[in-house]
Amino acid sequence: MTSARLMLGNGLAKDLAADTARRSEDFHQRAGRRPCLATVLVGDDPASVTYVRMKQNRCRQAGIESRHVALPDTTSTEELVAALTALSEDPEVDGILLQHPVPAQIDERAAFEAIAAGKDVDGVTMHSFAAMAFGLPGYDSCTPGGIMRLLDHHGVDPAGRHAVVIGRSPILGKPVAMLLLARDATVTVCHSKTQDLPAIVRTADIVVAAVGRPEFVRGDWLKPGAVVVDAGYNEGNVGDVAFDEAMSRADLVTPVPGGVGPMTISVLLDQTVRAAFEHAGLG
């Protein structure tokens, strides 16, 4: 039985981060300050605390200053919007990351929209989404942006190929569908209401699984030779695709962990440094 090649993200993410660190230092030399990412955390959900800390550590390694804003889990939408508006107007802040999910009393969309488009380095605003959809300048949602870089790096040209995206969240399924479409793939978006999902996946040259259900996509759903991107990350370090089954059928497969995951923060840092250059008019 043949075995697929692995589409690894670790090395690529590291290379991207090294390039970001070089550009960050260049910015420092030219602008007299470091690029700055503001991280905003509401409450103290342990997973969110860990994610924010990882991002801060990665900022430090790339020579990016991080400014942290911690808000209590009783924060109202108005208070969070006010904090994000202040950061949007602060000339020393280049990028803003609102760690999500936010507590249930908060209108998450209203909070996202308080992030200035020019500082939306996490790609969560409506403006960023439309920019991805229309092929306009802007910041990608980080995981979709990472997926596109992973495909490029492994020589996968989406043009004319059929890409099936499973999942339709505003920061993963929908934006990755738009990015693939902008790169001339024929794109199908599937979700929980899709009928006969396996039959649709079987027509895909490129599958992006973003459902958040462990080993949901089975090997016999895949067209032999397909490219499989697993954007899931479930309990027990398991992705959304049955990995061993996919390896015996596909051409290229992202492992979990070590595939899509490492790309996300690297794209965030890359976009932060890009925002810094743009704000300083050093583009």
Place this chain on the structure above:
Amino acid sequence: MTSARLMLGNGLAKDLAADTARRSEDFHQRAGRRPCLATVLVGDDPASVTYVRMKQNRCRQAGIESRHVALPDTTSTEELVAALTALSEDPEVDGILLQHPVPAQIDERAAFEAIAAGKDVDGVTMHSFAAMAFGLPGYDSCTPGGIMRLLDHHGVDPAGRHAVVIGRSPILGKPVAMLLLARDATVTVCHSKTQDLPAIVRTADIVVAAVGRPEFVRGDWLKPGAVVVDAGYNEGNVGDVAFDEAMSRADLVTPVPGGVGPMTISVLLDQTVRAAFEHAGLG
């Protein structure tokens, strides 16, 4: 040979316009002024002049005031943006329509983005697009919004069905794909780079043709019993679908003219009156 049923837009568009006229009069009584649509035309392209005149006439019939801004075909992006910004800030204007296409020297996207989201009753801004994609309050692109109303009126529930959209323009293909996805269809977007388009169209329960090529979609591309929405309008009153062939295979087919076409302006007027109520706080 069986024949499909016609999905006619004329009657529905007329009913919608009558409802809009009633709400417009109600607004007039309560607000002491009529709803107002600003139409902006750059240059004097005969087709554009005709379209704008049709919209003004339809406004009048619905009791909507229309204010026309005519700009020379030498207008710069900056001048057009300034005119649209002034209308966006004018408290007596409820909706803004920029007739497109605009002359080549103008950055059309920059012009669209000068329209305030709350007055974008033609659904052309990035904000409106993302609102359609995310199921948030906002104004639909008029033709896609008209297509959804046409489907609803004819009892076509997109949920769980496979919709294939042919075309990916920012005001037709992409937004109608997003509206169908928001209504739980499984959605495939096809375009000029799509390979084996007939095979993909054959899997569709709902086909939306928005390519602008006369009789491009052939009858033998259709799954028997499909719902066929022809959003094309080409020279000689011909749509994007080979009509007779579609009628002998599909279940429901929009004719051209008299299908999708009449819906577009009715949705524009409907959204203008809705904007008036919202601006006046009478929602």
